[in-house]
Amino acid sequence: MKATPIAALRAAFEASCIAKQDVKQKERGVVLSWPSVPIEIVRAAGLSPILVRSDSSVTPMAGAYLEPGIFPNRLRMLAEAALSGNLSHAARIIVPRTSDPDYKIFLYLREFMRLGIAPTMPPVLLLDLLQSQGPDVRSYNAARLRDLLHELSKVSNRMVALDDMRHEISRANLARSAGRRLVSLRRGMPRITGAEVFPLLGAFWTVDPETYANLASAAADEIGRRPPIAGPRVLLAGAPVDGTDLHSALETRGAVVVSEIGPWGSGAFGADVVCDDDPITALADKYGADSIGPRTPARQLRASIAGLLDDVDAVIVSLPPEDTTFGWDYPALRNLLQNRGIPHVCLSGDSCDPLSAADEERLDMLMSAMPVRTEVRRG
Amino acid sequence: MAEKQLESTVAAAAFQKQWFAELRRRVFDERQPYALLQADVPFELFDLLDIPAVSNQWWASLVAAKRQAPAYLDAMSADGYHEGLCHYCSLGYASTKYRDVQEPPWGGLPTPRLLCARLTCDCIHRVFSLWADAFGSELFEIDHPGASQLPPQWWELGRHRWRELVEPHRLAFVASTLQRLVAKLEAIRGQKLEVEALRQRMERVNQQEEVFDAVRQLIASAPETPVRMTEQISNVMATQWVRGTDWALAHARAFYDEVRQRVNDGIAACPGEKARLMWVGVGLWHDTDFYTAFETSHRAVFVWSMYLAFGPDGYIRYGLDDPMAALASRLASFNEYLHNPPWAAEWIVHQARFHRINGALVLRPRNMKPAAAGRMFIERALEDAGIPVLPIEADVVDARAWDATAARQSVRSFLEKRVIA
Numbered sequence: 034m035k036a037t038p039i040a041a042l043r044a045a046f047e048a049s050c051i052a053k054q055d056v057k058q059k060e061r062g063v064v065l066s067w068p069s070v071p072i073e074i075v076r077a078a079g080l081s082p083i084l085v086r087s088d089s090s091v092t093p094m095a096g097a098y099l100e101p102g103i104f105p106n107r108l109r110m111l112a113e114a115a116l117s118g119n120l121s122h123a124a125r126i127i128v129p130r131t132s133d134p135d136y137k138i139f140l141y142l143r144e145f146m147r148l149g150i151a152p153t154m155p156p157v158l159l160l161d162l163l164q165s166q167g168p169d170v171r172s173y174n175a176a177r178l179r180d181l182l183h184e185l186s187k188v189s190n191r192m193v194a195l196d197d198m199r200h201e202i203s204r205a206n207l208a209r210s211a212g213r214r215l216v217s218l219r220r221g222m223p224r225i226t227g228a229e230v231f232p233l234l235g236a237f238w239t240v241d242p243e244t245y246a247n248l249a250s251a252a253a254d255e256i257g258r259r260p261p262i263a264g265p266r267v268l269l270a271g272a273p274v275d276g277t278d279l280h281s282a283l284e285t286r287g288a289v290v291v292s293e294i295g296p297w298g299s300g301a302f303g304a305d306v307v308c309d310d311d312p313i314t315a316l317a318d319k320y321g322a323d324s325i326g327p328r329t330p331a332r333q334l335r336a337s338i339a340g341l342l343d344d345v346d347a348v349i350v351s352l353p354p355e356d357t358t359f360g361w362d363y364p365a366l367r368n369l370l371q372n373r374g375i376p377h378v379c380l381s382g383d384s385c386d387p388l389s390a391a392d393e394e395r396l397d398m399l400m401s402a403m404p405v406r407t408e409v410r411r412g
Numbered sequence: 413m414a415e416k417q418l419e420s421t422v423a424a425a426a427f428q429k430q431w432f433a434e435l436r437r438r439v440f441d442e443r444q445p446y447a448l449l450q451a452d453v454p455f456e457l458f459d460l461l462d463i464p465a466v467s468n469q470w471w472a473s474l475v476a477a478k479r480q481a482p483a484y485l486d487a488m489s490a491d492g493y494h495e496g497l498c499h500y501c502s503l504g505y506a507s508t509k510y511r512d513v514q515e516p517p518w519g520g521l522p523t524p525r526l527l528c529a530r531l532t533c534d535c536i537h538r539v540f541s542l543w544a545d546a547f548g549s550e551l552f553e554i555d556h557p558g559a560s561q562l563p564p565q566w567w568e569l570g571r572h573r574w575r576e577l578v579e580p581h582r583l584a585f586v587a588s589t590l591q592r593l594v595a596k597l598e599a600i601r602g603q604k605l606e607v608e609a610l611r612q613r614m615e616r617v618n619q620q621e622e623v624f625d626a627v628r629q630l631i632a633s634a635p636e637t638p639v640r641m642t643e644q645i646s647n648v649m650a651t652q653w654v655r656g657t658d659w660a661l662a663h664a665r666a667f668y669d670e671v672r673q674r675v676n677d678g679i680a681a682c683p684g685e686k687a688r689l690m691w692v693g694v695g696l697w698h699d700t701d702f703y704t705a706f707e708t709s710h711r712a713v714f715v716w717s718m719y720l721a722f723g724p725d726g727y728i729r730y731g732l733d734d735p736m737a738a739l740a741s742r743l744a745s746f747n748e749y750l751h752n753p754p755w756a757a758e759w760i761v762h763q764a765r766f767h768r769i770n771g772a773l774v775l776r777p778r779n780m781k782p783a784a785a786g787r788m789f790i791e792r793a794l795e796d797a798g799i800p801v802l803p804i805e806a807d808v809v810d811a812r813a814w815d816a817t818a819a820r821q822s823v824r825s826f827l828e829k830r831v832i833a
Contacts, residue, residue, distance in 0.1 A: 097788075098788055098789070099788070100776075100784050100785055100786075100787055100788055102496075102781065102784075103781045103782075103784055103785050130558050132534055133532070133533050133534045133782050133785075134785075136558045137752060137782075137785045137786070139558070140559075140562070140748070140752045140753055140786075141753060141789075143562075143753075143754075144753035144754050144789065147754060158560075159558050159560045161557050161558045161560070163555050163557065165531060165537070165553055165555040166553075167553070167555060167589060167592070168592070169585055169588050169589065170555065173557070173581065173585050176581060177581075327534035328531075328534055328537070330537065331537065331538055331541055352494055352496075354496060355496075355781065356494070356496060356497075357496075357497060357498060357533065357534050357535045357781050357782065358534045358535055358538060360493055360494045360496065360497045361493065361497065361535060361538035361539065361542060362538065363492050363493065363494070364491055364492040364493065367492055379494075381494065
């Protein structure tokens with residue numbers, strides 16, 4: 034029986050978890066530690082992106098080298114996969130400079146190779162896209178993307194012309210457009226829960242663009258016919274989540290997650306890549322500006338959150354143990370939410386672990402403090 | 413606090429207090445600009461344009477040494493900042509934002525004209541943005557491009573072949589950012605920085621670090637260490653913040669003379685020395701007595717920390733035809749030298765061997781996550797080199813969770829079981 038578009042996208046998202054797939058079957062796969070690497074470049078080189086996400090699997094080999102409390106779960110998963118030989122058939126590992134832990138894992142992976150403890154690991158590349166605002170950043174980032182394209186082209190032995198890049202950008206924009214349709218179905222009167230839609234959005238990063246566009250459009254058609262969902266609408270802020278555990282925890286309590294700050298859910302698409310002239314610079318601009326992570330400038334994140342508050346009834350701020358960044362934004366966010374009369378709660382657990390008793394209690398208190406709303410919001 | 417053994421140490425402390433009082437006088441009475449900097453920012457540029465600069469880390473260590481950190485950190489916590497955030501880099505901010513909870517040391521920091529930080533750890537942009545907002549001051553950020561090439565023995569390459577140590581695109585980016593910083597400082601001061609003045613200053617920094625290199629040689633080669641680690645730190649860091657100035661060079665030389673005299677006279681910091689220890693990590697600023705606590709009982713003396721050793725190995729740059737590029741090469745990889753594999757472990761093992769270290773105490777810093785990275789590689793490399801390791805878990809500025817008695821007991825046990833035995 035043929036899978037529905039929703040089931041197909043969900044399956045693709047689930048398969049993207051590095052612990053659950055056999056990377057050995059993907060000889061032309063490129064492992065990315067976070068969705069802030071231009072997938073247009075990976076595809077133009079004839080390779081396919083494999084994204085690393087958090088998982089509840091244990092990581093005993095990584096634990097011998099990675100200090101506790103510093104690396105998010107997804108990077109422990111990556112190190113475990115590298116040390117266990119599970120990445121041996123991947124073409125490359127690309128680590129973007131999305132956070133200091135990402136940069137450190139790049140150095141650790143190289144050290145594993147130097148020490149001879151991960152002999153089958155493919156070469157590791159750092160994609161040093163900066164997110165500060167200096168005048169030299171744009172040209173620096175574009176040069177890094179040219180280096181990346183050059184490196185990946187060597188791997189696949191494929192000459193990539195600028196028109197090839199434009200073509201890939203166009204394909205990805207098509208997928209973005211379809212993805213934005215799904216996002217729109219979360220706004221105003223949400224017609225799909227966060228737990229259900231999150232995988233459909235996250236699949237953007239790994240599914241072939243035309244396939245994604247077709248599946249996402251068909252899924253949007255189907256979801257658009259559903260009745261609106263009642264329940265308080267919640268925004269997930271703080272450290273970005275890369276799975277649906279937190280969504281499920283909230284939605285079993287009667288809420289509906291309508292947005293999240295991060296590259297996996299509603300933040301996966303942003304605006305199209307505008308490619309007037311140089312496609313590489315266009316990609317540098319897009320990914321430098323839109324990538325969401327600990328190095329995203331505080332003002333930019335604040336503006337993103339503020340732009341979503343008209344559409345939510347409550348905010349969850351995730352501040353997991355390894356957080357060194359988003360906690361600094363919290364008092365200002367709290368003040369903003371208090372001024373807007375929007376209730377919120379901070380969760381301190383790791384979003385890929387089961388909710389702690391303290392976080393369960395915080396969620397329960399938030400839900401009980403919100404007015405019961407059985408009617409759907411109109412507009 | 414342990415009695416100071418060197419006159420240089422007393423002079424260094426007096427200089428810092430006097431320098432800060434003079435800074436406050438200039439800022440308040442003459443409305444002169446000053447700057448607040450992260451420790452790895454090139455202070456030389458500010459000094460050459462007559463903008464005094466205060467180091468965030470120095471200020472944090474002073475607040476911690478005065479045992480004032482807990483009250484500020486409590487205030488930060490009460491304001492909603494979670495306990496897992498970095499304390500070391502944010503204590504200065506806390507002493508500004510929550511100055512009402514207690515009077516900060518030496519009258520507190522006046523409002524700076526400019527704050528400047530390198531964006532190494534993820535939190536730096538946040539902390540310095542908040543701090544700049546709290547003062548109503550401007551912030552200049554120096555982004556930190558990541559290293560992809562880390563050739564072996566960085567401390568040797570850095571002196572003469574520094575262009576090989578930093579990839580060209582990183583070097584160009586950092587040098588260009590420093591040029592913009594200079595333009596900003598020139599606008600503040602209304603005067604130009606001459607390239608020749610920068611070259612001369614860097615030559616003097618080289619001279620200063622050569623003196624420290626000679627001090628290090630004395631400490632490493634003397635039968636017993638002539639100077640405690642804590643006094644090494646006091647003398648080195650007092651000069652590092654004003655490096656290349658007349659006072660700094662003169663003080664470095666006076667420090668060298670005093671250490672050499674002690675070696676010549678056979679004076680040891682801990683006579684009858686039985687164990688030479690190294691401290692790996694940031695200083696334990698709220699309990700510096702910890703470092704002398706094992707001298708009487710076990711004749712165990714701390715000989716090495718990064719503070720003296722990093723001066724000559726991290727700062728000296730020969731070949732100053734393009735002094736801005738040389739300066740950029742120095743700061744481009746500071747964090748990688750000190751914390752990340754392979755560089756940190758390689759250097760620390762080299763230093764341990766050179767200093768005839770018998771045991772290493774490796775800080776496992778709480779509330780300072782980026783500095784905690786790379787630690788397991790360092791610990792493993794030291795043990796593989798035959799140097800026993802004792803990890804010490806502590807927050808370097810916050811004494812609230814520090815059990816001084818238990819920590820000392822664990823060191824005594826380590827010494828008896830693994831070092832002296």
